[in-house]
Amino acid sequence: MKHPITYILAILLMFAFYSSAVVAASYEGRQKCSSCHKAQGKSWRSTAHAKAMDSLKAGEREEAKVKAGLDPKKDYTKDKDCVGCHVDGWGEKGGYTIDRPKRALAAVGCESCHGPGRKYRGEHRKGGQAFERNGATMERSRLVARGQDYEFEEACKACHLNYEGSGWEGNKEPYTPFTPEVDEKYTFNFDKMVKNAEAMHEHYKLDGAFVGEPEFKFHKEFQANAKVSKEDDDDDDDDDDEDED
Numbered sequence: 101m102k103h104p105i106t107y108i109l110a111i112l113l114m115f116a117f118y119s120s121a122v123v124a125a126s127y128e129g130r131q132k133c134s135s136c137h138k139a140q141g142k143s144w145r146s147t148a149h150a151k152a153m154d155s156l157k158a159g160e161r162e163e164a165k166v167k168a169g170l171d172p173k174k175d176y177t178k179d180k181d182c183v184g185c186h187v188d189g190w191g192e193k194g195g196y197t198i199d200r201p202k203r204a205l206a207a208v209g210c211e212s213c214h215g216p217g218r219k220y221r222g223e224h225r226k227g228g229q230a231f232e233r234n235g236a237t238m239e240r241s242r243l244v245a246r247g248q249d250y251e252f253e254e255a256c257k258a259c260h261l262n263y264e265g266s267g268w269e270g271n272k273e274p275y276t277p278f279t280p281e282v283d284e285k286y287t288f289n290f291d292k293m294v295k296n297a298e299a300m301h302e303h304y305k306l307d308g309a310f311v312g313e314p315e316f317k318f319h320k321e322f323q324a325n326a327k328v329s330k331e332d333d334d335d336d337d338d339d340d341d342e343d344e345d
């Protein structure tokens with residue numbers, strides 16, 4: 101049997117590894133992403149996710165609210181039992197808070213699906229520049245180490261399947277009021293929904309600056325049918341530009 105100190109060291113190392121990963125992941129809002137990915141940003145703005153904060157306002161979606169047993173005359177935009185699933189990074193570093201609400205984090209934005217972007221977006225810039233210079237590619241694993249998510253599924257489920265009896269094991273209060281029991285249309289099917297470009301955003305052709313695993317399971321399919329972006333991409337800098345929408 102190994103000496104207990106080996107285990108203690110191993111645990112300390114693991115702790116250092118995970119806490120540094122946690123420290124690395126910080127939300128900052130969609131304006132950075134959209135300044136480079138203009139086409140996706142524009143397409144996203146017409147999705148239900150982009151309007152998620154508006155739905156919490158009094159007088160919005162009255163019929164749906166009544167059906168779910170909510171008060172359509174009530175303002176839910178500052179209600180901690182609601183806001184968490186209608187914004188980016190609730191309860192996470194740099195994420196949306198009710199006390200200091202940031203407009204670029206209000207609604208279900210880029211980082212809710214792609215992961216908190218503070219660290220990896222810099223790699224996108226470097227990777228894009230290197231690719232333009234001499235066709236050099238960068239491994240996706242490098243982006244994952246900086247917080248980018250290529251699975252998507254768990255992130256969706258944390259909002260869409262967070263209710264009792266959903267079969268998702270991460271369940272905890274506050275639950276979503278919009279369950280299949282209220283209306284069948286609230287049934288969540290990942291494979292079907294993630295292919296709904298009207299709900300995610302339209303897909304645009306990539307040059308291929310990032311390569312290797314992990315590759316999202318429908319990536320090739322999406323790219324094969326992707327549009328060609330006519331928007332010019334800006335390079336971003338580090339000042340805090342205002343929210344675009």
Ligand code: HEC
Pocket residue numbers: 132133134135136137210211214216217218221224225227228229240305306307308309310311334335336
């Ligand atoms: C400085 C500009 C810039 C910023 C800011 C930026 N990106 Fe990117 N991003 C790029 C470039 C360049 C690529 C590579 C495009 C290609 O291969 O054609 C890329 C690629 C991607 C890809 C595809 C990755 C892959 O594996 O092929 C996704 C998804 C993405 N970005 C999302 C985001 C999100 C979300 C944010 C904000 C958190 C963001 N980007 C911020 C420039 C940027």
Ligand code: HEC
Pocket residue numbers: 148149151152153155184185186187188208212213252253255256257258259260290293294296299
């Ligand atoms: C932060 C929570 C959150 C995450 C993460 C999230 N969603 Fe959503 N989603 C919502 C909310 C809230 C709405 C409703 C917005 C509204 O209408 O106000 C919604 C709406 C939708 C709709 C539209 C339903 C309709 O009636 O048109 C689809 C489809 C969808 N989400 C799929 C997904 C998929 C797939 C993922 C993961 C790739 C995902 N969502 C990630 C919270 C989330």
Ligand code: HEC
Pocket residue numbers: 155156160161164165170176179181182183184185186258259260261262274275276277278285286287
């Ligand atoms: C656990 C996450 C979660 C919580 C908490 C949550 N929601 Fe949502 N909400 C969602 C998701 C996911 C959808 C999209 C459901 C769909 O279309 O399939 C949604 C959709 C909605 C819609 C649009 C429904 C429609 O059909 O147009 C309204 C309105 C709404 N939520 C209000 C609220 C209010 C008010 C609260 C607090 C009492 C709340 N939500 C709490 C996740 C949540």
Ligand code: HEC
Pocket residue numbers: 130133134137140141142144149208209210211212213214252294299300301302303304305306315316318319320322323
């Ligand atoms: C509801 C989830 C969701 C949201 C919100 C979202 N995306 Fe995506 N995005 C996806 C999925 C799924 C893909 C496909 C990934 C792949 O093909 O590897 C994708 C792909 C991309 C790509 C790769 C090229 C393409 O068009 O397929 C870029 C760039 C991108 N997203 C940027 C953004 C930006 C910028 C925002 C915010 C304005 C955003 N995304 C918001 C789910 C989302």
